[in-house]
Structure formats: structure tokens, C-alpha cells
Amino acid sequence: MKVRILRCKTPDSDQYWEAFDYNGTTDISVAGLLEFLNYNDDIINDKGEKTTRIGWECSCLQGVCGACAMVINDVPALACETFIKDLKGEEIVLRPLRKFPVIHDLMVDRSMIQENLKSADIYIGEYKPGKKKEHALQYNAAKCLKCGLCLEVCPNYTNGNTFYGALFANDCYLVATRNAEKAKTIRKVYGEHFGRGCSKALSCMDVCPVNISTLASMAKLNRG
Amino acid sequence: MKRVLIIGSGISGLSCAIRCAGYGIHATLISPYPSERAQSVMAAGGINAVTEECEEGDSVDSHIENTLRGGAYIGGKKAVSGLCGNAEEIIRYLESIGTVFTVGTDGRPYTRAFGGQTHKRTYFCGASTGKQIVSALVMEARRYEGIGLIERRMGLCFHSALIKDGACYGALVFDEKTRTIETVYSDCVVMAVGGQNSLFGKTTGSSLCDGYAAGRLFRQGAVLKNLEFIQYHPTTLETSQKRILISEAVRGEGGRLFYTEDGKRVYFMEDKYGPNGNLMTRDVVSREIYSASKEVFLDISFKDKQFIDSYLPEVRDICRKFRNIDISREPIPVAPSVHFFMGGLAVNLNHETNIRNLYAVGECASMYHGANRLGGNSLLAAIYSGNIAADDISGRESALKNVDFKDMADHANMELKGMLDSDSPFPVMYVRDMLAETMRKHLGIVRTEESLVKGIEDVEYDLSVSDRIKYDGSVSAYTNYSLKGILTLARAVLSCAKFRKESRGAHYRSDYPKESEEFGCATLISFDNGDYSIRSDKEGVYES
Ligand SMILES: Cc1cc2nc3c(=O)[nH]c(=O)nc-3n(C[C@H](O)[C@H](O)[C@H](O)COP(=O)(O)OP(=O)(O)OC[C@H]3O[C@@H](n4cnc5c(N)ncnc54)[C@H](O)[C@@H]3O)c2cc1C
Ligand code: SF4
Ligand code: FES
Numbered sequence: 064m065k066v067r068i069l070r071c072k073t074p075d076s077d078q079y080w081e082a083f084d085y086n087g088t089t090d091i092s093v094a095g096l097l098e099f100l101n102y103n104d105d106i107i108n109d110k111g112e113k114t115t116r117i118g119w120e121c122s123c124l125q126g127v128c129g130a131c132a133m134v135i136n137d138v139p140a141l142a143c144e145t146f147i148k149d150l151k152g153e154e155i156v157l158r159p160l161r162k163f164p165v166i167h168d169l170m171v172d173r174s175m176i177q178e179n180l181k182s183a184d185i186y187i188g189e190y191k192p193g194k195k196k197e198h199a200l201q202y203n204a205a206k207c208l209k210c211g212l213c214l215e216v217c218p219n220y221t222n223g224n225t226f227y228g229a230l231f232a233n234d235c236y237l238v239a240t241r242n243a244e245k246a247k248t249i250r251k252v253y254g255e256h257f258g259r260g261c262s263k264a265l266s267c268m269d270v271c272p273v274n275i276s277t278l279a280s281m282a283k284l285n286r287g
Numbered sequence: 288m289k290r291v292l293i294i295g296s297g298i299s300g301l302s303c304a305i306r307c308a309g310y311g312i313h314a315t316l317i318s319p320y321p322s323e324r325a326q327s328v329m330a331a332g333g334i335n336a337v338t339e340e341c342e343e344g345d346s347v348d349s350h351i352e353n354t355l356r357g358g359a360y361i362g363g364k365k366a367v368s369g370l371c372g373n374a375e376e377i378i379r380y381l382e383s384i385g386t387v388f389t390v391g392t393d394g395r396p397y398t399r400a401f402g403g404q405t406h407k408r409t410y411f412c413g414a415s416t417g418k419q420i421v422s423a424l425v426m427e428a429r430r431y432e433g434i435g436l437i438e439r440r441m442g443l444c445f446h447s448a449l450i451k452d453g454a455c456y457g458a459l460v461f462d463e464k465t466r467t468i469e470t471v472y473s474d475c476v477v478m479a480v481g482g483q484n485s486l487f488g489k490t491t492g493s494s495l496c497d498g499y500a501a502g503r504l505f506r507q508g509a510v511l512k513n514l515e516f517i518q519y520h521p522t523t524l525e526t527s528q529k530r531i532l533i534s535e536a537v538r539g540e541g542g543r544l545f546y547t548e549d550g551k552r553v554y555f556m557e558d559k560y561g562p563n564g565n566l567m568t569r570d571v572v573s574r575e576i577y578s579a580s581k582e583v584f585l586d587i588s589f590k591d592k593q594f595i596d597s598y599l600p601e602v603r604d605i606c607r608k609f610r611n612i613d614i615s616r617e618p619i620p621v622a623p624s625v626h627f628f629m630g631g632l633a634v635n636l637n638h639e640t641n642i643r644n645l646y647a648v649g650e651c652a653s654m655y656h657g658a659n660r661l662g663g664n665s666l667l668a669a670i671y672s673g674n675i676a677a678d679d680i681s682g683r684e685s686a687l688k689n690v691d692f693k694d695m696a697d698h699a700n701m702e703l704k705g706m707l708d709s710d711s712p713f714p715v716m717y718v719r720d721m722l723a724e725t726m727r728k729h730l731g732i733v734r735t736e737e738s739l740v741k742g743i744e745d746v747e748y749d750l751s752v753s754d755r756i757k758y759d760g761s762v763s764a765y766t767n768y769s770l771k772g773i774l775t776l777a778r779a780v781l782s783c784a785k786f787r788k789e790s791r792g793a794h795y796r797s798d799y800p801k802e803s804e805e806f807g808c809a810t811l812i813s814f815d816n817g818d819y820s821i822r823s824d825k826e827g828v829y830e831s
Pocket of ligand 3: 121129130132144
């Protein structure tokens with residue numbers, strides 16, 4: 064099986080494709096595959112040439128930290144919980160998320176996610192719940208990994224723009240419901256940075272690794 | 288006090304930064320990645336506290352006693368009393384900033400049972416307690432960021448501390464993007480860098496916790512403590528990428544351990560320790576599984592599906608995703624794996640190290656847990672220690688006057704440049720893999736003198752190789768320069784395990800299977816001109 068990877072040495076160098084041969088088990092995640100390719104002392108590509116280790120980000124290896132987000136056979140997903148046996152096609156094609164500047168190989172700079180939340184001043188402040196108890200939705204919204212997969216698929220999100228994407232809507236929902244007194248002001252920034260720009264493609268929900276219902280967050284925030 | 292530099296943005300670093308900001312102190316929080324990637328988000332089962340709503344008969348005293356007993360009585364009583372005495376306030380604080388706790392029909396947070404505790408006192412958020420706390424703390428940090436009191440800087444790694452005449456004045460930090468070393472001056476430095484996972488290659492935790500900072504500070508004169516106490520969590524699940532933790536919450540909710548003999552289930556923990564046997568402390572359960580020498584399972588399938596969906600959804604998902612196991616129908620195959628480090632930087636009651644103005648909090652500091660940590664106590668300790676350090680810092684005078692570390696920074700930059708310009712025949716990852724193999728082999732659940740001596744020899748060899756590695760261009764510059772610190776720490780851990788000629792808590796020596804009064808206190812180790820000097824803290828300097 065061929066594994067084709069879109070690589071890049073440094074933030075300001077050009078990207079290039081490099082392929083590797085893999086003949087091991089398919090009952091392994093893409094993270095496991097990357098570790099396998101990187102394991103030997105000498106890393107050899109499919110042409111038999113010596114090359115450098117493949118750069119990728121990981122921390123938890125169990126789908127709870129969002130580090131390993133990348134595009135796998137055209138689908139944005141977490142490498143550590145995407146199994147090769149579930150992929151279609153003869154090849155595995157890995158590329159870094161396209162919506163963020165590349166740092167090295169499959170690693171990207173997602174600092175804009177934090178910057179946007181900071182510039183909109185998104186915080187709960189004090190727990191003052193409203194009348195409605197929506198524990199399950201709030202619990203799920205607070206599980207957002209800030210992985211950026213929802214931004215990767217979103218037709219409206221561009222890095223550095225004023226539309227902040229699904230993760231922003233979900234954080235707004237969390238603030239508005241955990242502190243009812245902030246609901247009004249939060250709705251305003253939500254409108255500015257999400258509500259007005261969202262074309263309801265909702266592809267964000269298909270890729271979210273923790274199944275956050277952005278639609279439910281939107282419904283609660285739009286209803287006012 | 289004006290400026291604090293905090294290295295690491297997990298729960299302990301965030302807590303310290305927020306508390307400092309509350310005092311009006313400016314906190315700079317440095318880490319390679321945002322808090323969402325820190326190991327803290329992996330904490331599953333819960334956080335302990337005895338509160339006003341506690342179970343009948345429970346008390347703070349009993350939380351203290353359980354913690355001390357769980358730690359085989361070498362955790363300091365004063366420190367543990369502070370931890371447990373402040374637990375209620377910490378839960379209230381977490382509630383007040385909007386943490387999504389699991390609540391009962393009355394809207395009040397629920398508690399569950401955890402190992403080694405006489406009462407149900409573990410507060411939790413489903414099975415993603417750490418993640419939920421991180422989400423709430425990040426929002427709170429952002430609030431202070433908005434008013435300029437907290438600055439969160441990412442993409443930076445610790446290089447070394449600026450130390451002169453026994454006091455710390457800041458740190459050198461490395462920026463992987465620009466590949467340069469920056470000097471950051473501050474009145475105090477707080478280390479919040481987590482555990483020492485990388486010594487063992489893979490553990491249940493995050494690969495970002497590598498032990499480098501502790502190793503480097505040790506070389507710079509910081510005292511380390513209780514390194515031999517490494518917690519093996521009894522219930523982890525083998526997957527193709529690592530052993531994943533099956534939270535103690537499963538046993539807390541009634542899960543039963545068993546193996547099969549002659550076609551019959553043997554509930555070995557219950558047979559030996561009675562009805563609550565499954566909830567013995569982790570050191571005991573791990574040793575029992577080890578000595579059973581059979582495939583052990585954890586069963587919760589007798590609970591109805593709705594209960595599992597409500598209380599253990601993350602455990603259900605892990606087993607399904609990584610092993611295709613339906614925990615509502617079948618038992619989970621489990622075995623022990625390295626999980627937590629009771630040892631680390633030695634600190635006093637205020638979490639200051641032996642180097643003035645250098646603090647350590649969270650898992651990288653050794654405090655409270657003695658020879659074995661109780662589940663649910665480390666999230667509590669991460670927050671409490673962050674708070675205590677901030678409280679102490681708030682009372683300090685600013686020490687930054689005419690200090691200048693330009694020479695040190697220039698030297699570090701020159702060394703880095705020399706490294707980047709060279710190439711080495713030794714791959715760093717090869718040495719890291721060899722180290723992990725050594726540590727797993729010689730620092731297992733059961734240890735012996737002979738094996739530990741062999742382990743020390745192996746690491747000594749790795750250290751000698753590390754001197755010959757100039758630069759391995761196939762991995763990051765940080766991975767290169769961190770190697771020596773990691774190896775040094777490993778050497779120190781093995782030495783401490785050899786020094787403690789007894790069995791206590793997580794440290795079991797088959798050649799000294801009994802507890803010995805002589806070793807009834809902490810182990811301290813320092814680096815004196817290349818020598819690893821070890822002693823027992825008989826005077827209780829670090830824990831009282
Ligand atoms: C799977 C799992 C489940 C757990 N469940 C529980 C539980 O239910 N209850 C409980 O009480 N405890 C639990 N624990 C333990 C608990 O999660 C940790 O002890 C605690 O979260 C540690 O927090 P911390 O802030 O000290 O460190 P971490 O969260 O590990 O944060 C360390 C920070 O330091 C940074 N860092 C590391 N090295 C450097 C460097 N060289 N330079 C700059 N930054 C650096 C990291 O990037 C990170 O930001 C669990 C642990 C694991 C692994
Ligand atoms: S909403 Fe989902 S996809 Fe988007 S950042 Fe959060 S976890 Fe990732
Ligand atoms: S490594 Fe944490 S989500 Fe994949």
C-alpha cells in the first residue's frame with residue numbers, strides 16, 4: 064500500500080509530495096501508521112531513498128486532545144482514531160489542514176483559534192445558569208478539542224477573517240447557558256462572528272470528533 | 288511582586304496563572320501547545336473532596352487519613368491536611384467558574400467511589416473530568432487575558448532556568464518556529480510541566496510530558512524527591528497505539544475484576560480483600576494482577592446500558608473505537624501500565640524548590656501522594672498547588688534588580704547554533720527507544736538490586752552516547768537538546784529505586800519485600816558535580 068504525504072520542511076519552504084510503502088496490518092490507526100513509518104533509524108521512502116522523519120503533532124493518542132487533526136484521504140479527521148481498515152481506496156493520502164499555515168509536514172499553526180476567542184472575549188465569568196437545564200448539551204460543548212476540523216470543512220471559514228466557525232458558536236452557547244446574565248452580549252458577538260456568516264452547510268457536525276451538535280447551539284442562540 | 292513566568296499550561300499552570308492574576312500579578316504562561324493538548328484533559332474519573340454535602344460519616348480527617356495511608360505514610364501530614372482541608376473550596380470554585388459537573392436531579396454535583404477511600408467523595412464530570420475543568424479554566428484565563436494580566440504564549444519550550452547564587456530570575460525558552468532561544472526575566476518561575484512519561488516511551492498519559500525540565504533543573508541544582516515511586520494503573524487496555532486507561536470510575540461504579548480458572552470466574556480481589564476488594568489502592572491491585580499471571584478482565588456489563596451511557600460514556604467509546612468491545616455486553620481485558628509519577632521536584636509547603644523564587648506545581652512537583660497516589664487526588668493537588676504557590680508569590684518582594692544573564696543566553700544560543708549546523712551518526716529516537724526499554728525492564732512492578740544496577744549501567748551508556756550526538760536533523764531541535772536532561776532524570780530515578788532497600792507503596796523490591804522503618808521518609812537526590820547524591824529526608828525538610 065502506498066502512503067502519500069504532503070510534506071514541508073519549514074514554515075516558509077514549499078510543500079512537496081513524498082510516498083512510502085506500507086505492508087503491515089490495516090487494523091492500525093493513521094497515528095500508528097505514522098509511528099511505524101518513523102520508527103526505524105533510517106527513514107526510507109518508496110524510491111529507496113533516505114529521508115527525514117515525518118513531522119506530525121500528537122499528545123494523547125486517544126482522541127481527546129485534538130493535536131493530530133489532519134486531512135486523511137480528503138476527509139478532515141483525527142489520525143489517532145482513524146483506522147486504515149475503514150479507509151476507502153488503494154492509497155492513503157495525508158495532508159496538513161489547509162485552513163492554517165503549515166509549520167512542518169503535517170503540523171499547522173492553529174493559534175488563530177485562540178486568537179479569535181480572545182479577541183471576542185469569550186468567557187463564562189460566573190456560573191449563573193438559566194432556568195432551562197441542558198446538561199448534556201453543555202457537557203458536550205465543553206468537550207470541544209479546539210482541533211479545527213470544523214473550520215477545515217467549513218466553506219465560510221478563512222484564517223484571519225471575521226467569521227470564526229463552529230467551535231466559536233459552541234463556546235458562545237456554553238457561555239450563554241452557563242451564565243444567563245451574559246446571554247445577551249454573547250448573542251451579539253455570536254451574530255457578528257458566526258450567525259451572519261453561516262450558510263448552514265453543517266459539514267462541521269459530520270467531522271466533529273466529539274459529536275458536538277453545532278445545530279443545537281445555533282438553535283439556542285438564535286432563539287434569543 | 289510583578290511578573291511571574293509559568294512553564295506548562297495544564298490544570299496546575301492555569302490555576303496558578305489565574306490565582307496570580309487575581310492578586311494583580313502579571314502571569315506569562317508558556318507551553319508548546321495550548322492547554323487543550325495538555326495531559327490534564329485526559330483525566331477521566333474525578334476529583335476528591337469532602338464537602339458539606341458529604342456522605343454520612345465522612346470527614347476531612349478521613350480524607351487526610353486515607354491519603355496518608357494510601358501513600359504508605361510518607362506523605363507529609365501538614366501538606367496533606369492543607370490539600371484535603373481546601374478541597375471543598377476548590378470544588379466550589381470550579382462550580383463558580385462554570386465547570387460542567389455531573390449533577391443529580393437536585394442540580395447538585397454527584398460523587399462516586401474511588402480506590403483506597405472509605406467514603407464516596409469523588410466529584411466528576413462524566414468520564415472527562417479533566418477536560419471539563421480545563422475548558423472552564425481556559426475561559427477564566429481568557430478573562431484575565433482580556434484585561435492584560437495573563438499572557439498565554441504558545442510554541443515555546445523550556446530550555447533552562449536563569450539561576451544565580453541559589454535564586455531564580457527567569458528562564459531561557461526555545462521557539463521551534465524561529466529556532467532561537469529567548470531570555471524571559473521574571474520575579475518568580477513556576478514549573479508546571481507535568482509528569483515524566485517519556486522515560487517509559489509510552490504511558491497512559493500524554494507524550495508532551497517528557498521529564499526534560501526536571502532533569503535539566505536537577506543538573507542546575509534543584510533537589511528531586513521520591514523518584515522511585517511510579518504508579519502502575521491496574522486497569523489499562525492494550526490497543527495498537529498504546530495502553531489506554533480504563534478509568535477507576537468503572538470500579539467506582541461497581542466494576543469487578545476477575546480471571547478465569549477451570550472455566551469459572553475467580554473474583555480474586557473480592558476473594559482476598561472482601562466486597563470492596565476491587566477498590567483497593569492502585570499499587571495493591573496492580574501487584575495482585577501481576578502475581579495472578581493470567582489474563583484479567585474488568586466487568587461492568589451487568590449494569591444496564593442506560594447507566595453505562597449516562598455515567599461511563601467515554602469508557603464505552605474507548606473500548607468500542609479501539610478494540611470493538613461493547614462494555615455493556617462483555618468484560619474488558621486489562622493489565623497494569625505506567626500512569627503517574629509520585630516523585631518530582633522537591634518543594635516545601637509553599638511549593639518553592641530549594642532554589643529561591645523557583646516553584647513547582649502539579650504532577651512535576653513531589654508532594655501529598657507519598658509512595659502511592661489515590662485516584663482523584665492529583666487533579667485536586669494540581670489546583671491546590673497552583674493556588675498555594677500563587678499565594679506565596681503574592682507576598683514576595685520583587686527580586687529583579689541588576690541581574691544580567693546575557694552571557695548565559697549567548698552561550699545557549701551558540702551551543703544551539705553549533706548543534707543545528709552539525710550532523711550526528713546517532714539518531715535521538717533510537718536512544719529514546721533504548722531508554723524506554725531499559726526503564727520498562729528494570730523499573731517494573733517488581734524490582735531487584737541486580738536488575739536496577741543493570742538499568743543504571745544501561746542509562747550510563749545512553750548518557751555517554753548522548754554526549755556524542757551533535758544533532759539529529761530528522762527530529763525537532765527540542766527533541767535533540769532535551770535528550771540529556773531526560774537521560775539524567777532516568778539515571779536519578781533508577782538510583783533512588785536502588786537506594787530504597789524496602790518495599791513500600793508503588794515501590795516493590797522482591798529482595799526486600801518488607802517495609803522498613805529506616806526508610807519511613809522521603810528520598811532526596813541532588814546532582815553534585817556529576818555525582819548523584821542520595822539521602823533520606825529524615826528531618827522532614829520537604830514534607831512535614
Ligand atoms: C489517562 C489519565 C487519566 C487521569 N485521571 C485522573 C483522574 O481521574 N483524577 C485525578 O485526580 N487525576 C487523574 N490523572 C492525573 C492528572 O491528570 C494529572 O496528574 C494532572 O492533570 C497533571 O496536571 P499538570 O498541570 O501538572 O500537568 P499537565 O496537564 O501534564 O500539563 C503539563 C504542561 O506542561 C507543558 N510542558 C511539558 N514539558 C514542557 C517543556 N519542556 N516546556 C514547556 N512546556 C512544557 C505541557 O505541554 C503541558 O502544557 C489522570 C492522568 C491520566 C494520564
Ligand atoms: S467543534 Fe468539534 S470539530 Fe470543531 S474544534 Fe471543537 S471538537 Fe474540533
Ligand atoms: S493525539 Fe490527541 S486527539 Fe489524536
